[in-house]
Amino acid sequence: MGHCCALRAAGRKGVRRLTPHVRLRGIDKRFGSVVALEAVSLEVEKGTIHAIVGENGAGKTTLMKVLYGSHPPDDGTIEVGGEAVAFRDSADAIRHRIGMVSQHYSIIPELTCLQNLILGAEPAAFLDEQAIEARAQMLAAKMGFSFAWSEPAANLSPAGAQKLEILKLLWREADVMILDEPTAMLSPADAEALFESLTALADQGRTILLVTHRLPEVLRFCKRADVLRGGKNVATTEVAETSAGQLAEWIVGHAMSEPVVGSFEPGEAVLETRGLTVRGDRGDEAVRGVDVLIRSGEVVGLAGVDGNGQRELYDALVGVGEVLAGDVFMEGADIGRLNPGERIARGLRLIPEDRHTQGVIEDWSLEANAALGLHRLGDLRRGQWVHAPARRRLAERIAERFRTKHGGLHQPMRSLSGGNQQRFVAARSLEFAPRLMLAFQPTRGLDIDGTQAVYEAIRNRCREGAAALVASFDLDELLEHCDRIVVIRGGRIYEPPAPQARDRNAIGRLMVGAEAGLSA
Amino acid sequence: MSGRLITLILVSFLLVIGALMLAGVMPLDALSVLGETFRQKGAWTRTLRETTPLLIAGVAVFLGLRAGLFNIGVEGQFLLGALTAAFVGLLVSGPLGVILAVIAGSVAGALWAWPAGWIKAYRGGHEVITTIMLNNVAAFFTTWLVAGPLKAPNQESTTTAALPAMTRLPSLYSSPPFFLNVALLLAVLMVVALAIWLKRTVAGYELSATGANAIAAEVAGVNVKRMTVRAMAASGAIGGLAGACQVLAYEWRFYEGFSPGYGFDALGVALLAGATPWGLLPASVLFGLLTTSSTALAANGVPRGLNGVLLGLLIIGFAAYRYRRKRT
Numbered sequence: 001m002g003h004c005c006a007l008r009a010a011g012r013k014g015v016r017r018l019t020p021h022v023r024l025r026g027i028d029k030r031f032g033s034v035v036a037l038e039a040v041s042l043e044v045e046k047g048t049i050h051a052i053v054g055e056n057g058a059g060k061t062t063l064m065k066v067l068y069g070s071h072p073p074d075d076g077t078i079e080v081g082g083e084a085v086a087f088r089d090s091a092d093a094i095r096h097r098i099g100m101v102s103q104h105y106s107i108i109p110e111l112t113c114l115q116n117l118i119l120g121a122e123p124a125a126f127l128d129e130q131a132i133e134a135r136a137q138m139l140a141a142k143m144g145f146s147f148a149w150s151e152p153a154a155n156l157s158p159a160g161a162q163k164l165e166i167l168k169l170l171w172r173e174a175d176v177m178i179l180d181e182p183t184a185m186l187s188p189a190d191a192e193a194l195f196e197s198l199t200a201l202a203d204q205g206r207t208i209l210l211v212t213h214r215l216p217e218v219l220r221f222c223k224r225a226d227v228l229r230g231g232k233n234v235a236t237t238e239v240a241e242t243s244a245g246q247l248a249e250w251i252v253g254h255a256m257s258e259p260v261v262g263s264f265e266p267g268e269a270v271l272e273t274r275g276l277t278v279r280g281d282r283g284d285e286a287v288r289g290v291d292v293l294i295r296s297g298e299v300v301g302l303a304g305v306d307g308n309g310q311r312e313l314y315d316a317l318v319g320v321g322e323v324l325a326g327d328v329f330m331e332g333a334d335i336g337r338l339n340p341g342e343r344i345a346r347g348l349r350l351i352p353e354d355r356h357t358q359g360v361i362e363d364w365s366l367e368a369n370a371a372l373g374l375h376r377l378g379d380l381r382r383g384q385w386v387h388a389p390a391r392r393r394l395a396e397r398i399a400e401r402f403r404t405k406h407g408g409l410h411q412p413m414r415s416l417s418g419g420n421q422q423r424f425v426a427a428r429s430l431e432f433a434p435r436l437m438l439a440f441q442p443t444r445g446l447d448i449d450g451t452q453a454v455y456e457a458i459r460n461r462c463r464e465g466a467a468a469l470v471a472s473f474d475l476d477e478l479l480e481h482c483d484r485i486v487v488i489r490g491g492r493i494y495e496p497p498a499p500q501a502r503d504r505n506a507i508g509r510l511m512v513g514a515e516a517g518l519s520a
Numbered sequence: 521m522s523g524r525l526i527t528l529i530l531v532s533f534l535l536v537i538g539a540l541m542l543a544g545v546m547p548l549d550a551l552s553v554l555g556e557t558f559r560q561k562g563a564w565t566r567t568l569r570e571t572t573p574l575l576i577a578g579v580a581v582f583l584g585l586r587a588g589l590f591n592i593g594v595e596g597q598f599l600l601g602a603l604t605a606a607f608v609g610l611l612v613s614g615p616l617g618v619i620l621a622v623i624a625g626s627v628a629g630a631l632w633a634w635p636a637g638w639i640k641a642y643r644g645g646h647e648v649i650t651t652i653m654l655n656n657v658a659a660f661f662t663t664w665l666v667a668g669p670l671k672a673p674n675q676e677s678t679t680t681a682a683l684p685a686m687t688r689l690p691s692l693y694s695s696p697p698f699f700l701n702v703a704l705l706l707a708v709l710m711v712v713a714l715a716i717w718l719k720r721t722v723a724g725y726e727l728s729a730t731g732a733n734a735i736a737a738e739v740a741g742v743n744v745k746r747m748t749v750r751a752m753a754a755s756g757a758i759g760g761l762a763g764a765c766q767v768l769a770y771e772w773r774f775y776e777g778f779s780p781g782y783g784f785d786a787l788g789v790a791l792l793a794g795a796t797p798w799g800l801l802p803a804s805v806l807f808g809l810l811t812t813s814s815t816a817l818a819a820n821g822v823p824r825g826l827n828g829v830l831l832g833l834l835i836i837g838f839a840a841y842r843y844r845r846k847r848t
Contacts (some may be wrong), residue, residue: 125700192833318739320738320739339741339743340738340739340740340741341740341741341742341743342743343741344740345741350739357733357735357736357740358735358736358739359736360733360736361729361732361736362731362733363732364732370723371587371725371741372740373739373741375722375725375726375740376722376741381722384723385720385721385722386720386721386722386724386725388720407688415811485586486746
């Protein structure tokens with residue numbers, strides 16, 4: 001109660017700039033011998049959207065978890081509304097009206113939307129469902145959201161889940177809302193709508209901390225930004241006074257080189273599909289009559305909102321999907337009936353979307369994982385025997401390429417962080433002269449430098465005559481690194497007309513199916 | 521970490537001591553009985569004799585586990601392999617008969633396991649269910665055969681005729697009452713072969729990948745369905761081989777109630793072995809020792825079931841220990 005009154009008093013005196021809503025001072029946080037945060041200070045104005053930007057591992061999420069009480073700091077102070085606080089855990093932080101939505105949603109798919117909303121913050125031991133639903137409805141209406149409250153949350157789209165997460169914070173009456181990469185899984189249109197809601201919340205006086213790596217979001221919607229690098233706060237700026245280039249430089253610590261895009265002569269067709277139709281999980285046609293043509297030398301981006309057939313298309317190209325109709329040609333040869341092993345032998349490589357289930361065997365050593373999928377190629381086998389020295393050399397080369405941080409090639413894959421696993425998997429796909437590289441979110445979990453390096457390596461292979469298809473939910477990333485972009489929506493492929501081939505808005509409209517407005 | 525393991529073993533032993541006392545036996549008396557028993561060479565012969573089928577059947581289960589298959593059907597494959605070996609050994613005598621019997625026993629085991637692999641790969645039926653059912657079929661089928669068509673004509677009991685002396689696996693070393701049969705050497709060689717095969721061959725790599733992560737294996741170009749069928753058949757072949765060796769080395773005949781549950785104990789051996797095939801060696805010897813001990817104690821009034829209790833505790837303890845290690 002006390003801090004509320006203090007806030008209101010501060011507001012009335014008009015000293016908001018002097019008494020920020022949240023103030024962190026000299027925060028230190030170590031995990032064992034690793035210094036995650038070092039003397040980080042941060043001031044967040046009430047009623048604004050404040051961006052925390054930085055590379056993966058810069059300490060953004062850790063800093064937010066310090067504020068949210070789940071990582072008590074080793075040193076430093078936290079003030080909320082001018083009052084010093086020391087949270088023992090998140091429940092403590094929630095009582096002080098601080099809420100956080102993690103990168104990985106905490107929605108439980110088996111529960112209904114309403115049950116998810118109140119989980120952990122039930123108003124009483126015996127639930128009065130009608131009263132709860134009425135209040136939930138009121139909160140949702142205020143935000144312009146609508147939910148089928150008694151439906152299982154499993155039916156929510158990514159955007160719907162994100163909205164429910166935000167509503168959970170409102171249900172808990174959070175004044176300070178921390179959002180960790182909230183748009184990672186959203187389409188441009190859904191992201192836009194999310195920021196509309198966030199702006200409205202900020203205007204009502206709520207303070208929003210936005211952890212993101214998408215600089216356009218920062219520039220468009222945030223008031224101020226703090227940049228973290230290597231656990232330190234390296235810059236604090238009014239967003240109006242900076243630029244994307246400046247922010248990127250702060251983030252990586254050096255000036256960025258411009259990627260080379262589109263400066264090549266496409267060669268022979270490497271991948272061609274004709275009328276490819278693939279069955280989805282639910283027995284429907286997840287991919288419908290897709291024709292794509294990718295030529296030697298090309299890096300083609302596959303844009304689209306999650307769940308529009310990307311997964312099934314990739315499965316079919318790799319040889320594990322259930323093709324209902326159509327043909328797949330690789331360098332002129334019909335590979336539609338070949339199994340994955342035979343396709344790999346012809347030079348097909350995959351950077352899978354779901355690294356844990358498709359890309360690595362976590363119990364195995366890095367060395368054993370290095371050969372996974374390549375194990376029948378080149379010098380990795382001698383007749384029916386594994387050629388261990390060649391495999392060791394391969395593992396060293398793979399770990400070297402994107403500087404995978406590891407504690408020895410005999411360590412199990414699970415000992416690596418997600419980003420380092422991704423480096424390893426991406427590097428593996430470049431081995432043994434690939435002809436066709438299928439990459440699905442190839443830079444997931446990578447920092448800016450890592451992203452740059454992976455795309456550069458893919459491009460180099462394409463210069464040598466390979467071709468690449470890169471699927472991503474991040475349109476900006478595709479625009480930056482691909483020669484050409486096609487859109488998948490509802491299992492069909494759409495190509496933006498030539499004058500708008502690189503037009504962000506035009507492609508965004510294709511992604512959500514609003515192209516009707518284009519032709520009108 | 522290993523302190524925790526020692527605690528675990530100690531607790532198991534304390535529980536067993538408690539159970540002994542509940543059964544009305546003083547633990548020290550039990551110990552002295554055991555000491556007396558193992559001073560005799562015969563006890564070691566019995567221990568190694570028990571170890572042999574457990575080790576070979578353990579290899580069968582272990583191979584299945586590495587491919588992600590829980591082959592509970594080793595018991596049935598063991599019975600089929602044993603009966604087939606006895607049948608072939610009675611048809612063809614001499615060393616050739618021994619070799620043919622071993623091969624026939626393995627083939628019978630493989631054929632008995634094959635449907636479970638096929639159903640798993642192409643119809644999605646779980647191998648635990650199918651192999652348990654096949655066990656029952658195997659038990660009744662072999663009992664019927666040995667009670668009817670294959671019954672020795674001049675015998676009261678339901679048994680085949682005995683194999684002639686020249687159609688048996690010989691002793692490698694004998695100084696009565698101590699015998700070491702060739703079958704045990706064969707069992708150890710199988711462990712060595714399995715260890716090398718899994719680690720050093722492309723097929724072993726692909727089989728392990730299938731067991732560790734079938735989806736990743738498929739994307740990596742492994743024909744997972746075919747691998748599943750083959751791994752199940754190979755596991756069954758080894759289970760059948762275990763039965764054949766039991767007939768050719770120790771029993772020299774097949775009879776009703778041939779297996780006291782070697783196929784099931786082999787599950788424990790394989791689970792206790794942990795991550796590498798080498799663990800099968802101490803695990804099977806431990807099982808053998810406990811079986812011999814419980815026989816000796818049973819003569820002094822300790823229920824045989826106690827053996828199972830101790831094994832159960834050990835397996836649960838090891839499983840818990842390994843699971844913890846995996847998580848952290």
